[in-house]
Amino acid sequence: MEQQEKKQLEPRQCAYADCEVVFTPKRHWQRFCCDEHKKRHHQEANDRLRAITKRYVQAYQLFAKEATDEAAIELAQARRALWDEVS
Numbered sequence: 850m851e852q853q854e855k856k857q858l859e860p861r862q863c864a865y866a867d868c869e870v871v872f873t874p875k876r877h878w879q880r881f882c883c884d885e886h887k888k889r890h891h892q893e894a895n896d897r898l899r900a901i902t903k904r905y906v907q908a909y910q911l912f913a914k915e916a917t918d919e920a921a922i923e924l925a926q927a928r929r930a931l932w933d934e935v936s
């Protein structure tokens with residue numbers, strides 16, 4: 850049986866925010882120009898999620914302790930930030 854010819858993929862821009870390198874991916878799911886940018890992107894996403902989660906937990910605890918308008922607003926904003934990050 851004849852093997853299917855590999856299609857050359859279109860060049861694309863690196864998905865790392867600060868990188869403008871345009872590269873030709875070897876696999877269709879490849880989003881980064883290099884392993885370094887892949888690692889950094891995931892590290893930064895983790896750090897961001899950790900910070901947002903921490904803010905939400907703190908807002909939740911504050912609201913549980915004292916249900917002021919300010920605490921309610923902060924909780925709503927923290928929940929929205931978390932939602933935006935994961936959706």
Ligand SMILES: [Zn+2]
Binds near residue numbers: 864865881882883886
């Ligand atoms: Zn890159």
